[in-house]
Amino acid sequence: MSSGRVETQRTKSAADKRRLILDAAVRVFARQGFHACRVSDIADEAGVAYGLVYHYFASKDEVLDTLFLERWNVMLELIRQVDGEQMPVRDKLEAIASFIVDSYQHDPDLMKVIIVEVTRAANSFGNTHIATIREAYDLIGGMISEAQAAGLFKSEIDARFAAMAFYGAIEQLLTGWIFELLPQGPEDFKRAKWLVVETVCGGLESRAGEQERLG
Amino acid sequence: MSSGRVETQRTKSAADKRRLILDAAVRVFARQGFHACRVSDIADEAGVAYGLVYHYFASKDEVLDTLFLERWNVMLELIRQVDGEQMPVRDKLEAIASFIVDSYQHDPDLMKVIIVEVTRAANSFGNTHIATIREAYDLIGGMISEAQAAGLFKSEIDARFAAMAFYGAIEQLLTGWIFELLPQGPEDFKRAKWLVVETVCGGLESRAGEQERLG
DNA sequence: CGTCATTGACTGACCAGTCAATCTATGTCG
DNA sequence: CGACATAGATTGACTGGTCAGTCAATGACG
Numbered sequence: 001m002s003s004g005r006v007e008t009q010r011t012k013s014a015a016d017k018r019r020l021i022l023d024a025a026v027r028v029f030a031r032q033g034f035h036a037c038r039v040s041d042i043a044d045e046a047g048v049a050y051g052l053v054y055h056y057f058a059s060k061d062e063v064l065d066t067l068f069l070e071r072w073n074v075m076l077e078l079i080r081q082v083d084g085e086q087m088p089v090r091d092k093l094e095a096i097a098s099f100i101v102d103s104y105q106h107d108p109d110l111m112k113v114i115i116v117e118v119t120r121a122a123n124s125f126g127n128t129h130i131a132t133i134r135e136a137y138d139l140i141g142g143m144i145s146e147a148q149a150a151g152l153f154k155s156e157i158d159a160r161f162a163a164m165a166f167y168g169a170i171e172q173l174l175t176g177w178i179f180e181l182l183p184q185g186p187e188d189f190k191r192a193k194w195l196v197v198e199t200v201c202g203g204l205e206s207r208a209g210e211q212e213r214l215g
Numbered sequence: 216m217s218s219g220r221v222e223t224q225r226t227k228s229a230a231d232k233r234r235l236i237l238d239a240a241v242r243v244f245a246r247q248g249f250h251a252c253r254v255s256d257i258a259d260e261a262g263v264a265y266g267l268v269y270h271y272f273a274s275k276d277e278v279l280d281t282l283f284l285e286r287w288n289v290m291l292e293l294i295r296q297v298d299g300e301q302m303p304v305r306d307k308l309e310a311i312a313s314f315i316v317d318s319y320q321h322d323p324d325l326m327k328v329i330i331v332e333v334t335r336a337a338n339s340f341g342n343t344h345i346a347t348i349r350e351a352y353d354l355i356g357g358m359i360s361e362a363q364a365a366g367l368f369k370s371e372i373d374a375r376f377a378a379m380a381f382y383g384a385i386e387q388l389l390t391g392w393i394f395e396l397l398p399q400g401p402e403d404f405k406r407a408k409w410l411v412v413e414t415v416c417g418g419l420e421s422r423a424g425e426q427e428r429l430g
Numbered sequence: 431c432g433t434c435a436t437t438g439a440c441t442g443a444c445c446a447g448t449c450a451a452t453c454t455a456t457g458t459c460g
Numbered sequence: 461c462g463a464c465a466t467a468g469a470t471t472g473a474c475t476g477g478t479c480a481g482t483c484a485a486t487g488a489c490g
Contacts, residue, residue, distance in 0.1 A: 013220045033339060039481080040479085116336065152420065154417075164390070168386055171386075176375075191373070195377070202420060205416050207419060256448065264470055266449085267470055
């Protein structure tokens with residue numbers, strides 16, 4: 001029992017150091033960018049020796065890979081779960097938007113790193129993880145496709161394109177927050193979740209506007 | 216007259232070298248990424264000596280700055296022009312979407328570089344050019360705001376957020392093409408222009424779907 | 431004492447930017 | 461016309477600094 005506790009303690013302690021480094025890396029990557037920062041910056045931020053980073057990770061790249069995969073897999077799980085449930089498309093899309101916005105609200109640095117250093121980095125990490133990234137797009141595309149088959153969504157708009165537009169709209173809101181171009185109070189986050197879904201599903205046009213255009 | 220022609224010839228020739236370097240840089244940046252490429256790669260690609268790059272540009276950064284500003288300013292001009300014209304919002308937004316999609320179709324490498332290396336690079340070039348980038352978002356936001364004031368667009372959706380969602384949707388389509396996740400035939404480009412506007416203005420929901428949701 | 435965690439000085443490679451030399455085109459003047 | 465002058469274009473070897481990754485030594489703990 002005592003040895004078990006101690007064992008757990010030791011393991012936990014080791015795991016904590018690893019996490020300490022990961023969390024420090026998030027802050028450093030967010031502050032300076034992946035390329036602009038040195039591995040020693042991460043070690044310093046974590047309060048550990050330079051070499052320890054290489055005890056837990058094979059390379060600087062692997063640190064970012066780990067951060068990305070950790071978060072993206074949680075999101076994939078959420079999307080898969082939502083996908084399996086019986087609920088209106090609109091609610092499904094709102095659940096996804098909510099998750100992403102909540103992720104940003106909870107850890108803006110991490111989401112900044114993921115967006116800035118991975119999902120758009122077509123020549124480096126983005127390319128490495130393209131299959132994983134794509135999975136999210138495909139799942140969303142599937143949901144939209146289903147809604148189209150059910151007659152709830154227009155069929156003229158290719159589901160894959162619509163999925164990208166939807167995801168892109170969300171990511172750009174985060175980008176707006178990252179660049180401090182959009183207000184980010186609790187109320188703004190809450191409204192943003194609804195706003196993206198309303199824009200993409202219901203459209204920006206008011207009933208009157210739409211009628212005017214069509215009439 | 217003769218000396219004038221010769222003068223023009225010389226000037227043009229010098230300008231051509233500069234352009235040669237810029238065009239080569241686009242290809243190299245698109246292929247390898249800004250950070251991963253060396254200045255010598257640009258020189259080699261352009262078929263000029265290493266030092267000549269520094270005759271025309273103060274630094275590697277300045278090459279990318281130049282490429283970005285050249286293109287972004289053309290876009291800003293287009294948006295301003297559209298903004299000043301008397302035409303339906305939908306057509307204005309479609310003009311913008313068309314311009315961006317056409318830009319990609321005409322020079323995918325350049326748009327890849329601008330999106331990947333600048334508009335999302337929150338810690339480097341994106342931050343440098345944030346004021347210029349923002350101008351585009353603001354102009355689009357202004358158009359949406361006007362449409363809301365005229366009762367054509369819903370007023371519940373903050374115009375700045377809507378503008379980001381709209382722009383983000385377009386940029387994500389380009390990202391989809393860049394990562395080769397979306398088909399990119401001439402027909403796909405044509406439909407994409409319409410699709411983004413239809414999604415954002417009219418919404419994905421079919422009349423039947425919307426009625427079902429509301430009823 | 432054996433195992434794993436931790437340390438940080440060191441190395442080897444890499445590359446942006448410099449610069450002195452060379453070339454080319456044009457202008458000028460005897 | 462030809463010799464010389466000037467300025468800008470062009471060249472590429474070189475330098476100085478940076479930094480990812482290594483490793484031998486030390487510490488902690490059972």
